[in-house]
Amino acid sequence: MLKKLTSLSASVLLTFLLINPVQAENDEQELHKKRMALYKKTETVTQIPWYYIAAIDQYERNSSEEDKDDQLVSISIQDEIWYGIGNSSMIKDESIIEFFQGKGKDGNGDNKADPENPEDVLYTMANILLEYGPARDQIKIALWNFYKRDLSVQTIMNTAKVFKKFDKIELTDRAFPLDTAYNYTINSNWGDRRGFGGLRIHEGSDIFADYGTPVKSATYGVIEMKGWNLYGGWRLGIRDINNVYHYYAHMSGYNDDIKVGQVVKPGDSLGKVGSTGYGPPGTSGKFPPHLHYGLYQDDGYSEWSFDPYPHLRRWEKMSD
Structure with a gap:
């Protein structure tokens, strides 16, 4: 009798787990x-x-x-x-x-x-x-x-x-910020120390990949910024519809059609992986090629960095 009840309970639990997300x-x-x-x-x-x-x-x-x-x-x-x-x-x-x-x-x-x-x-x-x-x-x-x-x-x-x-508000799809058909490695290094330009924390996760690996939009949003930055090299920023800023850095360059104010969707091509930054415009090769990917939340008063690693892993599975 106990065995039957246990089996029944397990069946009910499984049914709940399957139905509840739906x-x-x-x-x-x-x-x-x-x-x-x-x-x-x-x-x-x-x-x-x-x-x-x-x-x-x-x-x-x-x-x-x-x-x-x-x-x-x-x-x-x-x-x-x-x-x-x-x-x-x-x-x-x-x-x-x-x-x-x-x-x-x-x-x-x-x-x-x-x-x-x-x-x-x-x-x-x-x-x-x-x-x-x-x-x-x-x-x-x-x-x-x-x-x-x-x-x-x-x-x-x-x-x-x-x-x-x-023409809709239900825009929940996401994509991994690199083409998953290429080789890459995600580093969970948000919060690590960085010394270039003064002691600071690393506000992102590094995704190591070969030069030229396609970089993609992870979200629906608008390109808010592009251009050279002393730390990030050729970088690009996308503001999504959830008050989150997506920061891409160390790119080798952008696609020709990419411009500030452009609306993008998950999977849209933005540019290529590079190793730019840590110097004046054009500086490259001071570290292995990778995409620095950062996320920043705005609460209406201030904006802060948070760990993108769990999100990257989830979007990686969604992109398979």
Whole structure:
């Protein structure tokens, strides 16, 4: 009897493990559909393109200290902005909010401007943008006045470009940053000491490979920077839609079509592995050829390096 119960328990556990990831994926897809429907609805009633609204929501989701992945909408508007200064009772009536010069709006027709209601939040955010106008440059000014931080504005505008190009928000694919058909070795050396230019830590993982090995985009994003750097040689930076900056260094050069502001997707070719850096432009050969790959997270206040090694191993399996 005990043997049968043990066998049954194992069977139930196995079934749970097999079904649960599928259910989680289905739930995530359903959440993306609901979000997209709200973004499109907000665009219809405000004429603010949906991809700007989606990009703001995405930025807030990835900047928050709270886990907002399961929330329908993650935009948070401060109480004094929503209700107005003087509306200490936080009355949700739109006419009262207007009297106190608050920004909160009723987006779903229930006669309340509720900062906990997703439709009200998106409608309010869109109207904050509309105060400056619906054009790209006007939206950029509105974002700066709301966030008062250049990197926040740049990240949102870049994410909007990605959403617009692919016409969707569910962009979860990733790729290994080198062509896996070539020989390579990943070093887990994030945090190691480096001495060139002064004592510092190594903010990335080194992927050793032969000269000329193709370098690829690991993510959906926008090329934010390219050019020579004293430490990194020919380097390139991509800002993805999750507020993460992907840093590629020591490349031998770039593909001819690569330019700053370009939207890329996982697997797009960027250039070749080299050994450039640690000197003036053109310096090469001071170390074996490899790609230095770094990841930096932005939380809306500051940006910091984190270990890319676990992610590289996961993307390596996804690329097989």
